[in-house]
Amino acid sequence: MLDDIATQGRADAWLRAAVHNGDRIMGFGHRVYKTDDPRSLFLRDVARQLGGPLVDFAEQVERTAVGVLTELKPGRQLYTNVEFFAGVVMHTCGIPRDMFTPTFASGRTIGWATHVMEQAADNRLIRPAARYVGRPPPQQVPAR
Ligand SMILES: CC(C)(COP(=O)(O)OP(=O)(O)OC[C@H]1O[C@@H](n2cnc3c(N)ncnc32)[C@H](O)[C@@H]1OP(=O)(O)O)[C@@H](O)C(=O)NCCC(=O)NCCS
Numbered sequence: 001m002l003d004d005i006a007t008q009g010r011a012d013a014w015l016r017a018a019v020h021n022g023d024r025i026m027g028f029g030h031r032v033y034k035t036d037d038p039r040s041l042f043l044r045d046v047a048r049q050l051g052g053p054l055v056d057f058a059e060q061v062e063r064t065a066v067g068v069l070t071e072l073k074p075g076r077q078l079y080t081n082v083e084f085f086a087g088v089v090m091h092t093c094g095i096p097r098d099m100f101t102p103t104f105a106s107g108r109t110i111g112w113a114t115h116v117m118e119q120a121a122d123n124r125l126i127r128p129a130a131r132y133v134g135r136p137p138p139q140q141v142p143a144r
Pocket residue numbers: 019023024025026027028029030031032069073076078081082083
């Protein structure tokens with residue numbers, strides 16, 4: 001997205017057009033955080049420490065996007081999520097783009113493994129907020 005905005009030249013026009021088209025601006029909004037995502041603030045600080053033209057550009061796009069979303073989606077509380085500066089930091093560290101997702105995922109394996117261990121420890125079900133829309137389950141055969 002940042003590459004595309006840089007090629008087109010004007011962040012404000014690019015972002016407005018995306019929202020008017022019904023597209024979602026990547027790296028903004030979160031299912032739970034209706035304020036700044038704390039991980040995003042942390043990664044923005046890391047990005048600032050690394051420095052460089054992409055970091056400056058990303059901060060400019062972030063300010064513009066938050067302004068556009070506040071204006072065009074009032075009351076939705078859409079701010080930067082963890083993905084936005086994660087991409088900037090990984091790029092600035094020299095990680096190739098096709099390695100972004102595996103790199104991001106490898107950092108999360110500790111949390112994923114911990115969830116498995118917590119569940120196994122007291123066998124409490126994890127109930128994700130999801131709705132099943134597949135085929136209905138097979139009917140039970142009555143016991144004879
Ligand atoms: C993360 C996400 C799925 C959270 O969704 P959510 O809290 O369920 O938000 P909703 O789907 O209820 O959206 C609420 C409103 O804000 C809008 N909205 C949410 N995120 C938006 C975004 N990034 N850009 C533009 N509009 C957005 C929705 O279109 C919706 O508008 P409406 O009320 O006019 O229909 C969503 O913000 C998103 O798709 N973000 C972009 C993708 C992204 O960055 N994903 C990584 C997340 S860690």
